[in-house]
Every structure is written in C-alpha cells, then in structure tokens.
Amino acid sequence: MIFILSGAGLSAESGLKTFRDHDGLWENFDVMEVCSVEGWQADRQKVTQFYNARRADLADKRPNRAHQVLAELQNRYGDRLFHATQNVDDLMERAGGDSTVHLHGTLRDLRCESCGEVFAIGYRPQQPTDRCPACASANLRHNVVMFGEAAPNYRFIGPALANCDLFVAIGTSGQVLDIASFAQNAAASLYLNPKREPYGAHLSDGATMIDSFFTHTIFKGATEGIEEAAAIMEDYLKRAAE
Numbered sequence: 001m002i003f004i005l006s007g008a009g010l011s012a013e014s015g016l017k018t019f020r021d022h023d024g025l026w027e028n029f030d031v032m033e034v035c036s037v038e039g040w041q042a043d044r045q046k047v048t049q050f051y052n053a054r055r056a057d058l059a060d061k062r063p064n065r066a067h068q069v070l071a072e073l074q075n076r077y078g079d080r081l082f083h084a085t086q087n088v089d090d091l092m093e094r095a096g097g098d099s100t101v102h103l104h105g106t107l108r109d110l111r112c113e114s115c116g117e118v119f120a121i122g123y124r125p126q127q128p129t130d131r132c133p134a135c136a137s138a139n140l141r142h143n144v145v146m147f148g149e150a151a152p153n154y155r156f157i158g159p160a161l162a163n164c165d166l167f168v169a170i171g172t173s174g175q176v177l178d179i180a181s182f183a184q185n186a187a188a189s190l191y192l193n194p195k196r197e198p199y200g201a202h203l204s205d206g207a208t209m210i211d212s213f214f215t216h217t218i219f220k221g222a223t224e225g226i227e228e229a230a231a232i233m234e235d236y237l238k239r240a241a242e
Contacts, residue, residue, distance in 0.1 A: 002233055003164035003186070004070065004083040005179065009171020009193060010222050011087050014064045016057070037148035040141070051142040052125035055107055059123035063095035066170070066222035069230050071097035077237055082160050084153070086176060088144050103153045103177075109143035118143055161185050166236045168229065169214075171222045173197045180213040188236065190216040192229045 008016075033039040034050040063071075073081055074097045083100045085092060088107040092100040110126060111118050114137035121130070130140055145151045157177075161167065167186035169179040171193060180199050183189035191214040198207040211217045216232055218225040 001079070001160075001164050002077075002081045002166045002168060002236060003160040003182075004081065004168040004170060004233075005172065005177065005182070006070070006083065006085040006087065006170040007172025007176075008087060010066055010070075010085065011061075011064075011089050011091050012171065013066070013221060013223050014061045014091055016061055016089060016091075032147065035144075035146055037146050040146060044141075048126050048142070051107070051144065055121075055123050055125065058089050058107055061089070061091065063091045064223050066226040067091050067095035067097065069226045070170075071095040073230060073233065074099050080237055080240075081233070082156075082164070084156060084160065086172060101153055101156055103145075103151055103157075105142075105144040105151075107142075107144060110140045111143040112137055113139040113141055157182075165240055166190065166233065168192070168233060170226075170229070174199070174210045180210050183213040183215075188216070189214040190218070190229060190232055192218045192220065192222065192225045194219060194221045 029050065033043070034047050040047050070083060071092060074083055083092070083097065084103050085100055086103050088102060088105050090106065090108050106118075108122055109118050109120050110130065112132035112135060115132060115135040117132050117134035119133050126140065126142070128138070131138055132140060161182055165187050167182050167189045169183070169189075169191050172179060173193075174180060174197055179191075183191070191211050193211075196219065197210045199210050199213075211219075218228055220228075
C-alpha cells in the first residue's frame with residue numbers, strides 16, 4: 001500500500017495562499033488570534049469572519065494537474081493507495097478524489113458544538129441564523145482544527161504507516177507532521193517538494209535536510225513533478241502485485 005501525505009504545496013499552484021508564503025496569511029493576521037483555541041474563546045466573531053473569508057476565497061479556485069493525477073491514482077488503485085492531506089480545501093474532491101482524508105478538517109463544513117454534527121454550507125459565510133440540521137442548535141463553528149485542540153483524523157496515520165510499502169510526501173515542509181520519521185518507518189519513500197527543507201524549522205544552514213531521509217526526491221512544484229512521482233508510485237504498485 002502507498003501512503004500519500006500532502007500539504008499546502010499541493011494547492012498553492014491553484015492560487016490558494018499558505019500561511020508560510022512571504023505574502024501569505026501569516027502577515028495579514030496574528031495566527032494565534034484566528035487559528036487557536038485561545039483566539040476562538042477570545043473573539044468568536046473575528047475567527048468566524050476569518051474562515052468566512054477563506055471559504056469565499058476557495059470558491060473560484062480550481063484543481064490543478066497534481067490534484068487530478070492523485071485523484072486518478074486513487075480511483076485506479078482503490079484501497080492500495082491512501083491519501084491524507086493537511087489541506088482544508090476541497091480541491092481533491094473536485095478533482096474526483098473522494099476518498100481523501102482531511103487531517104485538519106474541511107473548510108466548506110460547519111461543526112455543531114452541541115452535538116458534534118458536521119454539515120456542508122458550501123462557500124457561503126456562516127450566519128448567526130444558521131442552525132444545526134441534527135439538533136437545531138445555533139452553537140456552531142468552522143470545521144477546521146485549531147492550534148491547541150486534537151486532530152481526530154490523526155488516528156489514521158499510524159495504521160497507514162504500519163501498512164505502507166511506500167510513503168510519499170507532497171508539498172509539505174514537515175513543520176507540522178514529522179515526515180522524516182514517517183519516511184524512516186517506511187520500506188521506501190518519495191519526497192516531492194520545490195525546495196530542500198531543514199529537519200526542524202529552528203535549525204540553521206548546514207542542518208540535516210528532510211530529503212536526506214527519503215529514498216526518492218523530486219525538487220519540483222507539485223504540478224511539474226507529479227507525473228514523475230506518479231510513475232514511481234505506479235511502479236511500486238505493479239511490483240507489489242507481481
């Protein structure tokens with residue numbers, strides 16, 4: 001089985017800003033005010049407006065070639081390929097990759113804090129008049145995991161690593177999840193990213209680089225390198241089937 005973990009670099013070429021871009025959301029917002037439990041408790045309206053804006057920004061974005069290729073692989077190989085993404089957008093689904101697991105939640109959904117129901121609202125803003133379809137509560141929030149709270153879908157990572165023959169990291173710096181250790185635990189590994197990343201954001205020049213833990217490396221953007229990455233993945237799947 002192949003375990004694919006994707007990050008912001010997968011969707012960046014579709015025009016979605018990332019927190020770590022030089023012109024990204026980190027510069028426009030204090031992230032702890034809009035993406036943390038503390039920020040949510042301090043100013044729910046500000047956080048809601050932040051996610052409303054992100055939802056609206058997503059509306060006109062389109063899947064890129066990397067999304068499409070991954071969706072094609074998912075549909076072709078079924079449960080022999082497991083894709084978990086750190087992204088909260090719906091571009092994989094719009095590309096046809098309906099089996100993608102969202103580790104950090106989903107931007108187009110709301111979650112009821114009273115009963116836990118998750119339901120879609122599309123790309124529109126959350127309104128004070130919104131009600132939970134299950135319990136009619138108005139106690140609603142965005143369905144994106146915030147700093148300071150657990151990510152329930154992380155439960156899928158351990159089993160995926162235990163059963164994978166090839167671990168693939170696409171468009172992630174490894175600052176949120178320790179992809180270097182994931183690569184070491186897999187029989188083989190592939191890293192697709194446009195640049196080399198240090199193992200640990202605090203490390204200086206000359207530090208160990210994340211790619212040194214991977215069997216295969218492709219230093220290209222997601223859309224430029226996806227065909228090469230897909231060829232490697234398909235080769236592993238075909239050999240495993242022999």
